[in-house]
Amino acid sequence: MSQDQSRPSATGLDVLISGGSMGGLFTGIALARSGHNPTIYERSAGALESRGGGIVAQENIRRFLGDHDIVDPEAITTRSRERRFLTESGDVERAVSETMVFTSWDALYRQLRDAFPDERYRTGAEVTGVSPEAATAAVADETERTADLIVAAEGGQSTTRTQLYPDAEPEFASYVAWRGVVDEAALSAACVEAFDGTFTFYQGADQLILAYFIPGADGETEPGSRRLNWVWYDTLNGRDREAIFTDASGTERRFSVSPGRLRDPVRRRQRERAETLPPAFETLVADTPDPFVQAIYDLTVPAMVADRACLLGDAAFVARPHTGAGTAKAAGDATALADALASRGSVDDALAAWDRRRAEYGSALVDRGKQMGDERLNLR
Ligand SMILES: Cc1cc2nc3c(=O)[nH]c(=O)nc-3n(C[C@H](O)[C@H](O)[C@H](O)COP(=O)(O)OP(=O)(O)OC[C@H]3O[C@@H](n4cnc5c(N)ncnc54)[C@H](O)[C@@H]3O)c2cc1C
Incomplete structure (x- = not known):
């Protein structure tokens, strides 16, 4: 049930997360640890199928695994x-x-998925539209769901992003x-x-x-x-x-x-x-x-927050893989969101601070990826 929006944001928020890949799982785990009530809605019917690729296990990913008692990072790197x-x-x-x-995408995904409770991870559940002001989401298998906060961790082809910012298109x-x-x-x-x-x-x-x-x-x-x-x-x-x-x-x-x-x-x-x-x-x-x-x-958005809806991970900014930072950025977005909610007086203040900080980071990372890629492919 939705709660009084003026009350302190420290604990107990009902958070609907759309997307159950890396960004959604990092967010769910970080918010649960901070005393919130996250539920993940993932449109795929079963476990996500790996593309089998590698991932640079940046320091913040390893710290996340250790801090949340998920696995000794040494074991999967x-x-x-x-x-x-x-x-x-x-x-x-x-x-x-x-x-x-x-590390590999599949090894990391498996650890994160095992660390998040099944009863709060809905599969075959596509979010088909959101109302940011009311923090309401339409879910394909239900009529409507209201929370205190919606987090769209839907990847580079996020439909929530298209709804909020129709002009923010991926640029080949x-x-x-x-x-x-x-x-x-x-x-x-x-x-x-x-x-x-x-x-x-x-x-x-x-x-x-x-x-x-x-x-x-x-x-x-x-x-x-x-x-x-x-x-x-x-x-x-x-x-x-x-x-x-x-x-x-x-x-x-x-x-x-x-x-x-x-x-x-x-x-x-x-x-x-x-x-x-x-x-x-x-x-x-x-x-x-x-x-x-x-x-x-390349993908950028004008903002990561619209009222009570957030865009996180690849749904917000996609930096070229030369940066080796896509998954680390999703982890950083998630921990920063949990930290902001824990340290600010109200949800609105927390979201505004998180948006400023993480949008600046995402935008700078996209610029860095463009520069690295264009130089290496001789496209300048
Ligand atoms: C199956 C899969 C395999 C991958 N393999 C690799 C890899 O091998 N190497 C690599 O570097 N990167 C890989 N990636 C990409 C990598 O996970 C991301 O670039 C990065 O980690 C950021 O993650 P994300 O959660 O923001 O986005 P993504 O990982 O793209 O996840 C988005 C998730 O949201 C779900 N979703 C989208 N729209 C909706 C909706 N409307 N309602 C509900 N759910 C929705 C998608 O099904 C998906 O699970 C893979 C992604 C996926 C989904």
Whole structure:
């Protein structure tokens, strides 16, 4: 039931979270820990299906896992000790000592999902519209639900964002990221040796590929059971975006084609293109069973709060993956929201402060991602 909006915001708010991926789960867990009553509405019918990709496990993600007694971050992360740049022929051009910590989307999602109670996580429950002033949401499986606060953690194609800010559209950056994951057990010893312990890059004239080890499909971190994750940023190379993003069923996708859904000619052409990569990367791409592709785009919103509705994570700002910060930003948005609600006198003050702080951060991150990507893909 909705509560008196003028009362202090410290505890007991009824919060409806739309979207049960990373942003929704970080928010649900952080708000529950602060004494609020979050319920997550996720439109997918069952557990979310992983795309299997890697994630940079930034410090704030690891802290979140530890602080909320979810899991020892060591148990679901891998490390590299060196950032290494290869020449086209595969020699090491430059190596810099640097520790990076990685995890996989599926390992992290599983831990967060297990930490949030089933009875407060509704599946097959799409939020179809919100009334921000009344903090009311229409949910596909119910008539209407009123809360004290609505948080839309609906990802880059958020319908709540479209409703609140119809002009805030994702802007295609004119290049894509081909991605893939290979089981360590399926790699040759030479390939494991080439990538083990390093965050490896090859920078071409209009392409950039990188690789790092991530935990195995069940979160295993020991050598032999991990997976090697690669991300290959490439221009369209004279192709139409539609040609790449029409999947095996003939459906034109807007932003990504999932593992196993690329059309054969698209896959073949990208394999041919891999001949321009250093040999270790060429083999890695060729040996990947189910590569996938996602469009690189930028997204900003004018504000993250409209009355009693918030946009959080990718629903608000999408920064290019070069920043390695998409999931960390969702975690940061969530903890900052819980902190603001705990430290401010009223919900309105808390939301205004959170909006200022996190919108500034999101906007700066998007700018940084644009600069990094355009430089690396030679698009300036
Ligand atoms: C299944 C899946 C796999 C992913 N795999 C990877 C990966 O391997 N590597 C990587 O770097 N990033 C991956 N991502 C993206 C990554 O999670 C995000 O970029 C980042 O973590 C921010 O998360 P988010 O929760 O804001 O958005 P998202 O992760 O995009 O989640 C949005 C969620 O909201 C739900 N939703 C959308 N609209 C509604 C609605 N109206 N009502 C109810 N629910 C709604 C969606 O079904 C989805 O679960 C994946 C996302 C998903 C959904």
